[in-house]
Amino acid sequence: MTEQISLFGNQLPPEVDALSPETWEQIPTRASIPIPSGTYENLEQLAQHCNQCQRCDLAGGRTNVVVSRGNPNAPIMIIGEGPGQQEDEQGLPFVGKSGQLLDKILASVRLDTKTDVYICNVVKCRPPGNRAPTAGEVAACIPYLKEQVRLVDPKIILLTGGTALKGLVGVKQGITKVRGNWMEWEGRNCMAIFHPAYLLRNPSRAKGKPKWLMWQDIQEIKKKLDEVNSQPA
Ligand code: URA
Numbered sequence: 001m002t003e004q005i006s007l008f009g010n011q012l013p014p015e016v017d018a019l020s021p022e023t024w025e026q027i028p029t030r031a032s033i034p035i036p037s038g039t040y041e042n043l044e045q046l047a048q049h050c051n052q053c054q055r056c057d058l059a060g061g062r063t064n065v066v067v068s069r070g071n072p073n074a075p076i077m078i079i080g081e082g083p084g085q086q087e088d089e090q091g092l093p094f095v096g097k098s099g100q101l102l103d104k105i106l107a108s109v110r111l112d113t114k115t116d117v118y119i120c121n122v123v124k125c126r127p128p129g130n131r132a133p134t135a136g137e138v139a140a141c142i143p144y145l146k147e148q149v150r151l152v153d154p155k156i157i158l159l160t161g162g163t164a165l166k167g168l169v170g171v172k173q174g175i176t177k178v179r180g181n182w183m184e185w186e187g188r189n190c191m192a193i194f195h196p197a198y199l200l201r202n203p204s205r206a207k208g209k210p211k212w213l214m215w216q217d218i219q220e221i222k223k224k225l226d227e228v229n230s231q232p233a
Pocket of ligand 1: 008080081082084085087092093094095096098099
């Protein structure tokens with residue numbers, strides 16, 4: 001990736017600096033330069049930019065960019081790791097086996113995927129063989145996620161699995177340790193929860209097992225939503 005430049009340095013190469021992008025359309029899709037907060041006026045612009053994105057090598061292997069599903073005004077945002085095969089084919093997040101389980105978990109506390117949640121991922125393109133995205137891929141893609149958070153403005157963010165927890169909040173801890181606890185990130189209520197794929201691999205419902213813990217967590221999440229909804233705007 002010869003065109004990639006440091007995401008963290010303040011110095012942009014002269015050709016980019018000279019451009020002084022004023023609108024999202026002027027931000028080159030091939031260079032991993034910062035995408036400042038406020039770049040997109042709406043989620044349609046963001047999706048359009050994502051659809052052209054070549055910021056990392058995952059672009060070369062994708063069938064579709066996977067941006068989101070659900071309600072763009074939802075009070076809950078759910079963040080996964082990255083698209084799998086079915087997501088890549090359909091261009092929608094969490095539509096495979098993990099997604100079906102996620103929908104069931106939400107339905108168990110009467111949360112509707114069309115109205116109550118907005119679902120997206122840390123990386124928008126499928127990592128080959130369903131491997132975890134690399135640090136470079138996450139760094140290239142994370143500005144889109146941060147813009148999604150700003151535009152959707154959710155009251156509650158659920159981070160499914162370690163990649164989402166580390167990618168958005170910067171916390172590198174095991175989910176088993178931190179799940180079930182509310183943490184604040186940029187003024188928002190966040191909770192790390194087990195990734196549904198992990199629950200598929202650990203199907204026991206016995207007390208103390210991941211599925212049982214997930215049931216505790218989703219009830220707590222519903223309680224928080226009711227609490228947030230009952231507060232004056
Ligand atoms: N796993 C994820 O983390 N995201 C998806 O969209 C699908 C599976």
